[in-house]
Amino acid sequence: MVLIEKRELRKVLHPHYLTNIILALSFILLKSISPICAVxxxxxxxxxxxxxxxxxxxxxxxxxxxxxxxxxxxxxxxxxxxxEPTYSGPEAIAYYKGADLDEEIARDKRVTWLVELYTVWSPPCIDFSSVFAELSNKYSLPNLKFAKVDLARNTDTATKYKINTSTLSKQLPTLILFENGQESMRRPIVNHQGKLVKFTLSYDTVVSEFDLNNVYEECKKNPIKDKKEKKEKTT
Missing domain, CATH: 1.10.287 (Helix Hairpins)
Known part of the structure; x- marks a missing residue:
C-alpha cells in the first residue's frame, strides 16, 4: 500500500498545505535565530x-x-x-526536605545558599539538573552552598514560596538565593499584577542574573572561621 499517491502529492504541493507545514515547523525553524529563541x-x-x-x-x-x-x-x-534520562554526574548539591533546609539556613546565616525548587517529573527540571550540578561544582564553597528541594514531596514548601507545581506550571524549576538567612532574589518571579515574568534558566543566565562570580569572590574573601581558629589567634 502506497502511503501517498501522486494525485495526493500534487494536492500537498498546494500553497495551503505548504504554509500549514511551515507554520507547524516554525518553532523549530526559528530556534536557529538567537533573538527569537528563548527556550x-x-x-x-x-x-x-x-x-x-x-x-x-x-x-x-x-x-x-x-x-x-x-x-x-x-x-x-x-x-x-x-x-527520560536524568543527570548522574558529579555535583556538590545537598538534598533537603523543606523544613530541614529552613533549619540549615537559619543555623548559620553566614552561609549563602542557592536553592533549586523542583519536581522530578518536570521536563524543564530534568533538563536543568545538569546545569545546576555544573554550577555547584564550579562555585561551591564552605560558605556558598547549593541545595535542592523536591516540591512533589514537600508541598508545604511549595505553598510557603507560592510556587505552582501543576503540569502546566512555568515556575518549575525556581531558583532562590538566600543571603544572611533571608531570600534575596529568585527566578522566575511573579510581578505585582500576579503575572509570571518569563526567565530562561541556563548556565549563562543564572551566572549573570544571580551575579554568581561576584558572590563567589565575596564568599571566598570572607571564609567562615571556626571557633578553634579564633581561639588560636586570640592566644
Whole structure:
C-alpha cells in the first residue's frame, strides 16, 4: 500500500498545505535565530511529544477504541521502561526536605545558599539538573552552598514560596538565593499584577542574573572561621 499517491502529492504541493507545514515547523525553524529563541530544545521536545501523543490518543479513539487502548498501554510502558534520562554526574548539591533546609539556613546565616525548587517529573527540571550540578561544582564553597528541594514531596514548601507545581506550571524549576538567612532574589518571579515574568534558566543566565562570580569572590574573601581558629589567634 502506497502511503501517498501522486494525485495526493500534487494536492500537498498546494500553497495551503505548504504554509500549514511551515507554520507547524516554525518553532523549530526559528530556534536557529538567537533573538527569537528563548527556550532550550529538550523541554520543547518533551512538551511537543506529549502534545502529539495526546493528539494520537484522540485520533485512535475516533478510529478504533481498541487501537486507542493499545496505544495508551504502549505509552505507559514507554514511561515506565524508558523514562527520560536524568543527570548522574558529579555535583556538590545537598538534598533537603523543606523544613530541614529552613533549619540549615537559619543555623548559620553566614552561609549563602542557592536553592533549586523542583519536581522530578518536570521536563524543564530534568533538563536543568545538569546545569545546576555544573554550577555547584564550579562555585561551591564552605560558605556558598547549593541545595535542592523536591516540591512533589514537600508541598508545604511549595505553598510557603507560592510556587505552582501543576503540569502546566512555568515556575518549575525556581531558583532562590538566600543571603544572611533571608531570600534575596529568585527566578522566575511573579510581578505585582500576579503575572509570571518569563526567565530562561541556563548556565549563562543564572551566572549573570544571580551575579554568581561576584558572590563567589565575596564568599571566598570572607571564609567562615571556626571557633578553634579564633581561639588560636586570640592566644
Amino acid at each position: 532550550t530544545f529538550i523541554p520543547y521536545l518533551s512538551s511537543a511529544c506529549m502534545i502529539t501523543k495526546l493528539g494520537n490518543v484522540i485520533l485512535f479513539a475516533a478510529s478504533d477504541p481498541v487501537y486507542c487502548v493499545i496505544y495508551i498501554a504502549l505509552c505507559v510502558l514507554q514511561l515506565l521502561l524508558l523514562p
